[in-house]
Amino acid sequence: MADEKIKVLLVDDHVVVRNGLSLMLGSSPDIEVAGEASTADEARTMVQANEYDVVLMDIGLPDKNGLELLKLVKADKPTLAVLMFSMYAEEIYAVRALKLGAAGYLTKNSPVDVVLAAVRKAASGGKYVSPALTEQLAGMVGRPHMQSHHALSNRELEVLRLIAGGESLISIGQRLHLSPSTVTTYRSRILEKMGLGSNAELARYALENGLLV
Numbered sequence: 148m149a150d151e152k153i154k155v156l157l158v159d160d161h162v163v164v165r166n167g168l169s170l171m172l173g174s175s176p177d178i179e180v181a182g183e184a185s186t187a188d189e190a191r192t193m194v195q196a197n198e199y200d201v202v203l204m205d206i207g208l209p210d211k212n213g214l215e216l217l218k219l220v221k222a223d224k225p226t227l228a229v230l231m232f233s234m235y236a237e238e239i240y241a242v243r244a245l246k247l248g249a250a251g252y253l254t255k256n257s258p259v260d261v262v263l264a265a266v267r268k269a270a271s272g273g274k275y276v277s278p279a280l281t282e283q284l285a286g287m288v289g290r291p292h293m294q295s296h297h298a299l300s301n302r303e304l305e306v307l308r309l310i311a312g313g314e315s316l317i318s319i320g321q322r323l324h325l326s327p328s329t330v331t332t333y334r335s336r337i338l339e340k341m342g343l344g345s346n347a348e349l350a351r352y353a354l355e356n357g358l359l360v
Contacts, residue, residue: 153270154181156197158190158204158216159232164255168203168232171259178266187211187219194220199227200270201250206233206240214243214301221248228269232262236357243301251275296358298340304358306333310346311353 155172157165157180165183172178181199184190187208194202202220206213217229228250233240241252250269253262265275296304302323309319316330323330334346343349353359 152177152179153200153266154179154198155266156182156184156190156193156199156202158184158187158202158208158213160185160205160207160209164205168262171262172266174259175263178263185209187213187216190216191219191223194227195223201266202227202229203232203253203266204229206231206235206244212301212305214240214247217244217247217249228272230265230269230275239296239304239358242297243304245274245276249274252277295341296352296356299337303333303337303340306330307337307349308353308358310334310337311350311359313350 155178157168159165159168162185165185169180169183172180182193182197184193187210190202190204190208204213204216204220208216213231213233217231220227220229225248229248231240231244231249231252232255233252234255236254244252251265251274253265253275257265261277268275296307299307305323306319309322310316314322316327316334319325320327320330325333337349338344341349341352343352
């Protein structure tokens, strides 16, 4: 067992990213890229049909948010280690991913040695948490009633980011397959939870807290 390679499934819709990860992981003699998927549906099918040790998964997938896929994968195979690998800063999604059962959260500017170490740790049943994320988690424990984007649901956070990015309620509805009235309800709920009064305040908050990429 000790001589077997760690089998990794890569999930990212950009072939260039998958190629780069394949080269990065393939440079290590104890890790093997055993599969690649470009969509959430494809990834879930592969997880159900094959045995992997670690799934390295992007959040921004074309057919489903990576956090939604994370929930489905953990429902299918609760012991499978899933590492989120995203261009979004840790402050946005890392805590949510860990709460949903992720084995860790890596940003796409992570050094090679960090990615390799995270994959090995996840495969051994551990969790990779960066020093910055550890500090963030400690701060949240000290401020349990803090009003921020951490109080939002995953869908509410998604709507917040789109509103802050200047998208109309109609275009947000089309993108998320929601009616405009539902998006309006989400907007009202977001403003209430965060104690904000307008789209401009949402945009300012998003900018100041690194929610816009």
